[in-house]
Amino acid sequence: AQSVTQPDIHITVSEGASLELRCNYSYGATPYLFWYVQSPGQGLQLLLKYFSGDTLVQGIKGFEAEFKRSQSSFNLRKPSVHWSDAAEYFCAVAGRGYQKVTFGTGTKLQVIP
Amino acid sequence: DAGVTQSPTHLIKTRGQQVTLRCSPKSGHDTVSWYQQALGQGPQFIFQYYEEEERQRGNFPDRFSGHQFPNYSSELNVNALLLGDSALYLCASSLGGQGNYNEQFFGPGTRLTVL
Numbered sequence: 001a002q003s004v005t006q007p008d009i010h011i012t013v014s015e016g017a018s019l020e021l022r023c024n025y026s027y028g029a030t031p032y033l034f035w036y037v038q039s040p041g042q043g044l045q046l047l048l049k050y051f052s053g054d055t056l057v058q059g060i061k062g063f064e065a066e067f068k069r070s071q072s073s074f075n076l077r078k079p080s081v082h083w084s085d086a087a088e089y090f091c092a093v094a095g096r097g098y099q100k101v102t103f104g105t106g107t108k109l110q111v112i113p
Numbered sequence: 114d115a116g117v118t119q120s121p122t123h124l125i126k127t128r129g130q131q132v133t134l135r136c137s138p139k140s141g142h143d144t145v146s147w148y149q150q151a152l153g154q155g156p157q158f159i160f161q162y163y164e165e166e167e168r169q170r171g172n173f174p175d176r177f178s179g180h181q182f183p184n185y186s187s188e189l190n191v192n193a194l195l196l197g198d199s200a201l202y203l204c205a206s207s208l209g210g211q212g213n214y215n216e217q218f219f220g221p222g223t224r225l226t227v228l
Binding site for chain 2: 106
């Protein structure tokens, strides 16, 4: 069974500081990996995805993530956080074949001036 | 090009009632997945419809059922509502077919409150 762990429930960073959100997954083969962002009262927006190839993937809004197979991790990073990045971030995994997506419990990001 | 749309936006029901939520997929998409997102949690997969049939199901009771129409739109029905069914219900659409993952596009959700 596939699963995702986001160990940080809540993170606070200062505007302009760097950000790293952690994600560990469990899946028997090479998974599809995603990061989504959700603002209050909104649906989910895809930030980036990893399917295969280069393990460092670039996404929208200046985000990037690195797939590390040996650590079963897919951490999200941003070099300089903006106040508008405050939201909840979800890491997710999907298997090949059917398209069920399994989400982590989310990390809520707070940005302080 | 309209994205995924869901209706209604908000809904209030009482325990024991039944509810129907609706989803129209993104143009060109033929697969619809439904997710339940309880407050403070990540979305949980309910089921997926492709070619008008339920293709895959998560760990949800039979009170949760669905339907997909020939135009690919979908309904989620929940019977005998419980307080614990209060959540944001998200619909996602994608292109079907096994073997390769196709990106799911999410709608804004329907907020269901059960009193």
